[in-house]
Amino acid sequence: MATAVINRQSVVPELDLDDLDSVLGLHIGTVNTLFVTRLEKRLDTMSVTPKQVAILWLVNANPGLKQTDLSKFFQIERPTVHQFVRQLIKNGFVVNEPSKLDRRAGGLWLTDEGREVLARSRLAIAEHEMELTSKLTAREKSELFRILMKLYLTAPAKD
Template sequence: MTTELLTRQAITPELVLDGLDDVLGLHIGTANTLFVTRLERQLEAMKVTPKQVAILWLVKANPGVKQTDLSRFFKIERPTVHQFVRSLMRNGFLINEPSKLDRRAGGLWITGEGETVLSAARVIIAESEAALTACLSSHEKSELYRLIMKVYLSAAQKG
């Protein structure tokens, strides 16, 4: 299949797109919405969002991680991370304990219940991504990931 055949105009022939179909950010955003919306529906019963699962994932891999580190990783403001963390703590998935060296600084740890939710969520994420990318070959998936990371890393270096 050639890229000339892959346009939104084929899906909405009644709309004049006037070059909008050439805006890469529109397509990236729409693809992200497809991934996130599907995951939100599947994770809802576990009382977590995709972003909260990512936080659990990082906390499990980095016990004692600070919220400021999560903020830097996700490129979102600290108060937003704090809201996610508060929700995870209310649900019993995370705990925040003060540092032994600096009582003002706290670190995050995942609870047993949080690990159970994370484990189930990881399966859902893998299945969801496999379903949404089934139209891609293994090489195409690798190339898509490589290109997205190239854009991300280039933008991150520029500030």
């Protein structure tokens, strides 16, 4: 069974792509934008961004989580993580309390409101991903996850 060639040329046939269609980063970035911008609209009513929901998700699973661990996980700078966390604290979704073992180190905990927002956000994310991946088979989704994890895990560490 022959597989049809799928490319961006069909989107704007009159546009000369000059082999731009072969740049993987372009496609990853475009799909990321598609996923993120549509999800942002769904989450806006809950006063959270996709990254903030991911932080809530991780704090829920790891009470007392340190911001340095979030920085490593997301591979972003600590000041950027601090901005996300500061907004979550301001919205009343998390608290940052000193460790009982090391008063210099703080840990993050969800508030009741944070747990509620996380539960609603998880439902919104599940619906959103179902809509955007409905044309993929279970095997294709599994392969996509495998490839993305391989790229993530083999990428050089941030500076």
